[in-house]
Amino acid sequence: MERTRDEQAEATKDHIANVAMEMFAAHGFSATSTRKIAKQAGVSEGLIFHHYGTKMGLLRGAAARSGALSDHIAQGLAADPDAPIEEQLRRIAEGFVAFLRADRLAARVFRVLMAESTTHPELYAMQQERTQTAVKQLSRYLSTRIAAGELRGDLRVDSAAQVLLGSFLWFFFTHMHLDADAWTTAARVHCDAVVDQWLRGALAEGAP
Amino acid sequence: MERTRDEQAEATKDHIANVAMEMFAAHGFSATSTRKIAKQAGVSEGLIFHHYGTKMGLLRGAAARSGALSDHIAQGLAADPDAPIEEQLRRIAEGFVAFLRADRLAARVFRVLMAESTTHPELYAMQQERTQTAVKQLSRYLSTRIAAGELRGDLRVDSAAQVLLGSFLWFFFTHMHLDADAWTTAARVHCDAVVDQWLRGALAEGAP
DNA sequence: GTCTATAGCTAGATAGAC
DNA sequence: GTCTATCTAGCTATAGAC
CATH class of the missing domain: 1.10.10.60 (Homeodomain-like)
Structure with missing residues (x-):
């Protein structure tokens, strides 16, 4: 060789x-x-x-x-676009947790870029572009689910997407002190609750 | 003098x-x-x-x-604990936006502590304590609203509180590039949408 | 493509005068 | 309580040998 x-x-x-x-x-x-x-x-x-x-x-x-964290989210979304939304969201959340746990370097890179981006305009732009890409893909997906009658027609998709993504990332930011096992457990509970409440607020009336 | x-x-x-x-x-x-x-x-x-x-x-x-951002939120909560929850949440969100806009130093302190806390365990603990205080006060408030029959009995209050707070703070973090006016407008729209969807997912069945 | 040597500067912190 | 002067260590970046 x-x-x-x-x-x-x-x-x-x-x-x-x-x-x-x-x-x-x-x-x-x-x-x-x-x-x-x-x-x-x-x-x-x-x-x-x-x-x-x-x-x-x-x-x-x-x-x-380093691969962007948001790329991973976007990728998970594209995998099976016609699955029922609840399944889809739970799968994304689960994949997100697993990914953050497995690829610790990517997680740390994300964290440090987020921190440094507050003082380096160039990094801020880079980070902004990455997260906004994920938000946009998520909102576009939500729009298709509205069209399919799964979600309420008056759902504000941009905010809804940001809440979902922001809630996951915020959790990640504020629970870094936990070790891998404790973090995973807490993250699962949190993600479950978030998806649950989010769905109740987003589903169309009388949807399954 | x-x-x-x-x-x-x-x-x-x-x-x-x-x-x-x-x-x-x-x-x-x-x-x-x-x-x-x-x-x-x-x-x-x-x-x-x-x-x-x-x-x-x-x-x-x-x-x-500097006063903690979370103190302000907690304070807003305590002001009129028996108001209907929708009114209460919208008032908190509105006060939060106004506060971040008016007290730029407090906002910047929060931002810099958030950034530096990723590399200084001592600051991480300090920031953690401040936000967790706010989360706890918010969850406690949500519990009283469950007891009053306003919110679903099976609502997971900790996660629900974190979503609310996290969504606001995440928005703040990812929209710093906007000037004060644009930021305020976007923040209002976002907060409205968040509170709206959050409430739909949290209210008790058949509540007003 | 990689190293050694070092330029040129700025950093955090201290001592002692006032 | 505040300033001036200064120490020492560390920094980013470059030049030139191999």
Whole structure:
């Protein structure tokens, strides 16, 4: 198994990004120095700047390489668009919980980007675009369910979608201190209750 | 109007905290130097350390001086506990929007604490305590409305309270880029829709 | 493509005068 | 209570050898 010089370089670049994200997630962007990243990654500081130009470029690059949390939600939605809405929503919620539990790095990346985005307009835009994509896909889906007569005709789909997504994400943000097991249990209970109440408020009169 | 030496000192200390919070909110905690804070506040750097010991102490102190966002919510709840729930919730939502618009510093403090709490366990605990207090007061209120027959008996009050609070706060977080007027308009629409759907899902069968 | 060396600066914090 | 002066350490980024 020989590696070309380019492949090796690309692997090193990736490795730097991964290490950087771990450290940004743990201590924040500003509080993590390029020196510490270099040491932890086992490369020289100069190499980081060779590959990414600036520290901000490193964050950008590393963030771009990690899959967006919202992509996952959107993906779950597209899987079986004609399933009954209750089943669909519960499946999304369940998948969301499982994903956050399994892919801890993605979760931490999301968290750190959310935090840093409050002070870096560029990151704010990036994060905004990602979440808004998910919200839009969700609202579009809700619209199809209105058309199908499953949901009330006067449901305000944008707000409804934001409540659903926001409730999940807010829970995630405010329960990070729990360990994986406790978090999963609490998340399931919370998601169940949310979907339940949300549906009661959204279903068409006399729907099944 | 004479001021004692102590009063003057206390005023200066407050002033430093206010300036610091403005700057932390604008650029983040780590990215804001004590030097810049001193310059902006018109005092020496030494004085900051005299009053607050460390930079972290300054953040702690400044945060403690500002009223918690959640206090305001809790307060709104207590004002007229026997009003019909719909009126009550709309009043809270409206007050919440007005408050965030009027008291920009409190809003920024909340935002910066939320961001920094992802990397400072101490701040996380502080923020957690503040929001959980609000959630608990809200759930307790919801319980009284169940007892009064206004809300469904099987409503899971903790989750319901978190959805309500989380939806408002999440909106706040993801719409910071709007100017005050646009933000207020969007916030009103969103809050209305949220309360509306939330109530439909929470009211007892056959309630008015 | 990667490293070593270092420039040039800014950071948080302290000491001591007033 | 407040300021000036300063210490030391750490920072991002660059230059040039290999």
